[in-house]
Amino acid sequence: METLLSVICGFMVAASLYLMLSGNLIRFIFGLVLATNAVNLLIFVAGRLSQTHPPLIDPDAVIPAQSLANALPQALILTAIVIGFALLTFVFILFYRAFQALDTVETELMRVSEPRQGRDAEEGGQAGVAGIHGPGGEGA
Amino acid sequence: MNWLVVLPVIVPFAMAAVTLCLRNHLRLQGRAAISGALVHFVVCMFLLARVAKTGIVTVQIGSWPAPFGITLAADHFSAILVAVTGILGLSVTAYSRAEIRVGMLAAGYQPLLHILIGGVCGAFLTGDLFNLYVWFEVMLMASFGLLVMGGEKQQLDGGVKYVMINLFATLLFISGIGLLYGMTGTLNMADLHFAVQQVEHKGLLTAVAALFMTAFGIKAGIFPLFFWLPVSYHTPPVDVSTIMAGLLTKVGVYALIRMFTLVFIFDIAYTHGILLAAGVLTMIVGVLGTAAFYEFRRILSFHIISQVGYMVLGLALFTPLALTGAVFFLVHNMIVKANLFLISGVCRQKAGSFDLGRLGGLYKNHGFITILFFISAFSLAGFPPLSGFWAKFLVIRAGLEAKAYVAAAAAIVVGLLTTYSMTKIWAEAFWKPAPAAESVPEPELDKQGPGQSDFWLYAPIVVLVMLTLAMGLLPGPFVNLAGSAAHELMNPGIYVEAVLGGGR
Numbered sequence: 001m002e003t004l005l006s007v008i009c010g011f012m013v014a015a016s017l018y019l020m021l022s023g024n025l026i027r028f029i030f031g032l033v034l035a036t037n038a039v040n041l042l043i044f045v046a047g048r049l050s051q052t053h054p055p056l057i058d059p060d061a062v063i064p065a066q067s068l069a070n071a072l073p074q075a076l077i078l079t080a081i082v083i084g085f086a087l088l089t090f091v092f093i094l095f096y097r098a099f100q101a102l103d104t105v106e107t108e109l110m111r112v113s114e115p116r117q118g119r120d121a122e123e124g125g126q127a128g129v130a131g132i133h134g135p136g137g138e139g140a
Numbered sequence: 141m142n143w144l145v146v147l148p149v150i151v152p153f154a155m156a157a158v159t160l161c162l163r164n165h166l167r168l169q170g171r172a173a174i175s176g177a178l179v180h181f182v183v184c185m186f187l188l189a190r191v192a193k194t195g196i197v198t199v200q201i202g203s204w205p206a207p208f209g210i211t212l213a214a215d216h217f218s219a220i221l222v223a224v225t226g227i228l229g230l231s232v233t234a235y236s237r238a239e240i241r242v243g244m245l246a247a248g249y250q251p252l253l254h255i256l257i258g259g260v261c262g263a264f265l266t267g268d269l270f271n272l273y274v275w276f277e278v279m280l281m282a283s284f285g286l287l288v289m290g291g292e293k294q295q296l297d298g299g300v301k302y303v304m305i306n307l308f309a310t311l312l313f314i315s316g317i318g319l320l321y322g323m324t325g326t327l328n329m330a331d332l333h334f335a336v337q338q339v340e341h342k343g344l345l346t347a348v349a350a351l352f353m354t355a356f357g358i359k360a361g362i363f364p365l366f367f368w369l370p371v372s373y374h375t376p377p378v379d380v381s382t383i384m385a386g387l388l389t390k391v392g393v394y395a396l397i398r399m400f401t402l403v404f405i406f407d408i409a410y411t412h413g414i415l416l417a418a419g420v421l422t423m424i425v426g427v428l429g430t431a432a433f434y435e436f437r438r439i440l441s442f443h444i445i446s447q448v449g450y451m452v453l454g455l456a457l458f459t460p461l462a463l464t465g466a467v468f469f470l471v472h473n474m475i476v477k478a479n480l481f482l483i484s485g486v487c488r489q490k491a492g493s494f495d496l497g498r499l500g501g502l503y504k505n506h507g508f509i510t511i512l513f514f515i516s517a518f519s520l521a522g523f524p525p526l527s528g529f530w531a532k533f534l535v536i537r538a539g540l541e542a543k544a545y546v547a548a549a550a551a552i553v554v555g556l557l558t559t560y561s562m563t564k565i566w567a568e569a570f571w572k573p574a575p576a577a578e579s580v581p582e583p584e585l586d587k588q589g590p591g592q593s594d595f596w597l598y599a600p601i602v603v604l605v606m607l608t609l610a611m612g613l614l615p616g617p618f619v620n621l622a623g624s625a626a627h628e629l630m631n632p633g634i635y636v637e638a639v640l641g642g643g644r
Contacts, residue, residue, distance in 0.1 A: 020308065028304060035311050042315055046322025073321070076270055080314060083277045087307060090284060094303060097288070098296040113298040113375050 005045045012038035025095045025105040032091065036084040040077045047073025144190055145199045145212045145265060147183040148222050151176065152229070152258030159250040166245050170237055173250045177233035180257065184226030191219035192621065196628070196638035198267070206640045207331040211267035213639050216625035217467060218264045221394060224474045225264070227607070228386045229257040231600035235482055236379045238596035239489065244377065247289055253383065256282035260387045264394060267639050269317050269327040272395065276313065276359070280306055283388055286380045287372060298372035305368040309358035316351035323348070330639035332403045333632050342406055349404040349411050356399070360392030362452055363421040366445045370429065373444070374437035374494070378485030381437055385444055386478030390470055393451045397466065400455060401629040402636075408458060416456035420547050423449030423554040430561035436484040436494040436569065439561055440477070443520065446554055447473050453551065454535050457542045463626035465534030468619060472519070472527040472611060479516045479604040483509060486597055487569060496565060501574030508598070510570050512605050517566065519608045521559040527611035530619065 012034050019031030047070050055068040099105055102112060155176030162169040191197055191214050201210040214222065233253065240249055259279030266272050284306075288299035321327055323344065324335035339345050354365065361369045369389070373381050396415075404411055426446025430439045447469070454466025484494060486509050491499050503510045519526035522533075532555055539548030611618050628634050 020304075025300070032307060035308075039311055039315050039318065043318035043321070046318045048322075073318075076318075076321070079270070079274065083274070086281065087277070087310075090281065091303060091307070094284070094288060094296070094299060097291060098300045101291065101293045101296045107300070107304075110297045110300065112296075113294045113301075114371055 002045055002049050005041060005049070009038050009041050009045065012041070023107045025098070025107065028107075029088070029091060029095065032088065036080070036088070040080055040084075043073050043077050043080070047076075142197055142199045144183070144187050145197050145214050148180065148187060148226070148261040149212075149258050149265065151180045151183055152254040152261065155180070156251040156254040156258065159254060160248065163246065163248060163251075166242065169245065169250055173233050173254070174230075174237065176254065177230040177257075181226040181230040184223045184261075187214055188219045188223040191216055192624070196635060198639050207326055207328045210271055211328060211330070211639055212265045213267040213330075213635070214265055215628045215635055215638070216621065217394075217397070217629060220467065220471060220621055220625055221264045221390070221474075222261050224471050225257060225260050225387060227604075228383065228474060228478050229253075231478065231482070231604060232379055232383045232386075234596055234600045235382070235485070238594070239485055240377060240379055241290070244289055249286070249289060249379075252282045252285045252289070253379075256286065256383060256387070260391055263391050267329050269320070269329060269332070273310075273314055273317060276310065276391070276395075279388065279391065280310070283384055287376050287384070289380070290377065292375070294375045298375035302368050302372035305358060305365075309355045312351050312358075313355035316348050316355060319344075319348045319351070328639070329398070329402055330636040333636050336403055336406060345404070346407055346410060349400075349407075350414075352399055352404070353396070353411065353414065356392045356396045357418065358392070359389065360396060360448050360452070361389050361422075361445050362448060363418045363425055366422070366426070366448075369445060370438055370441040373441040374435060378437075378481060378488065382478050382481040382485070385440065385481050386474045389444055389448055390474055393448060393455075393470060396452065397455050397463075397629065401458075401463070402632045405632070412456045412458050415452055416544065416547060419449045419452035419454075419456050420550045421449070422446065422452060423550055427554045427557040427561065430558075431564075434496045434568070436487065436496060436499070436565065437481065439565060440480050440484065443480075443558065443561070444473075444477060446558065447477070447520075449554070450532065450535050450551060453547055454538065457535075457538050457544060457547070459538055459542055460623070460626050460630050461534060461541060462538035463629050464619065464622045465531065465538050467622040467625045467629075468527075468534055469531040471618070471622070472531040472608070475604050475607050475611075476516050476519050476528065479601055479608070480513070480520065482601050482604070483513045483516060486601065487513075489597070491569070491574070496568035498575060499569040500572045501570075503570040505574070509601075512598075512601050513570065514566075515605050516608065517562040519612065521562050522555045523559075525612045527608045527615070527618075529612065530615045534619070 016031040016034035016038060019027045019034065050069065052067045052069045055071045057064050102110055104110065155173065158172050158176065159169050162172055196213060196215040198211060198213040200206060201212065256279055259275050259282055263272060263275035263279060266275055284299065284303055287302060288295050317327065323339050324332060326332055326335050336345060358365045373385055400411060400415065423446045426442050426449060429442035429445065433439050433442070451466045451469050454462045454469060487499060487502060488494050490506050490509065491502055493499055515526065519528040522528040532551060536548045536551045539551060
């Protein structure tokens, strides 16, 4: 079971990387969803899978009668899911706003904050010319 | 329960709540924000004094003993950084009184700012890996909000890239946490110090260490992973760039230093070797990037990268002196870098642009800000007797002592190149005559609220400049503090004992 889940995790991460690297905001979101779930599964597997009882002890017992499940990975995943949802919502809205403002979902075409020429073309101040063709202009 | 450790986190969150309630009363909100920042600053200073006096202070939340419960621990390293956070929080809040737009205030600038500060303090103080992740998220959410607040095209563009890469880093981070938990069964950092040594397959651990290194490296902006930083840091209003430049990358550096002095110290030759290479390349590439740009804040953004390189170098050399240098450098850089961003804001307000081509004549017309810039820039470039000199001196000397001659040489050369790029700003913005009046002012300027008073504009800058001067002229106490921090970092036993109470 753990092997199967590990393989599934691997495939999910591979697929999400493919989507995230494709340079399209919509695909990035799907990649993000896949990746978050893959990570959650990973924590689940890392915390050992076992057929045990829920971590509850009888009121009069001090030591649990049978082996119990580890509650910590579940708590971690729960937190991660909540945070993941919050981030996902934010990303949805941000990308929508970016689409409205920039009129594209292709990251290759988003160059507003880093125009290809060091500064705006319309002002050809002598001082600025030297700075146009420098290293580091290829951000993003 | 030791409240002093918890307060640097609680106060900003309380202030966030208060300022959120006051969002319809902007005048009152401004006052509440500044007094809240003042209280936070005082609390942070008390914490630093307490730690300097009695050593590491820890709190077990809910009285659950250490490896099981949530731990907050303030050693010298954390306390120093929390104190600087307090200073920066206060400075930026004060600066916002003169600079921020009314629209931003109404959109919730103050609550987000305080959440950001609280998140940063939480990340510095937590002693638990998963909580570090949560604090990273708190901080990131606030920074996302601040970064795109106002919704200019540029901001959204920079914001998209910032969000994408940071989310990816977060995913790497939490995968690392999951794998580490699977191998060791604990998430308490002090407990991990022992648990890691008992893992049989050290190769797997090194892989996890690489995951953490990449995740924190993205946050810190080290060499191959820094591209998001100069894309985004020059887009938001200057207050936001300041707080992000001063604090956010430094949290990444903090996490790197914490994890690679406390937990991942089983294969120093390998992990710290990578860090050494990354640190040197970060310094060089960052400073070369500054040569390419003619925008005030973009130059400063590339400087952040090159200076993160020095800190990583200090960590990678892994000697007491090098770590002293790294800690000192962190403090110096947080203060000076934030200050330069604030100064760029003043220049924008006085002369109308961030673009060096449009700026000019500031020396003639605004002599005071020129002096302030001069001191900060020289401090950043590492001229004696300013704080940057001592910071660089410590790191370079540690490099020479550790026989890392290439790294030391690179550090010196990068210092010189920093001077070059600062000269560029100096010559363009301050020295050359103001450009002809025909150049149209940037349209966004019109939406700016009236600069109510120059007092709030200058006061934080003057205070931060005084601090650099103090660190430069009287380095003794600061170096001693950094030295105690380095001593604790080099001997993780002290931290572990303080957190676990010697129970192991």
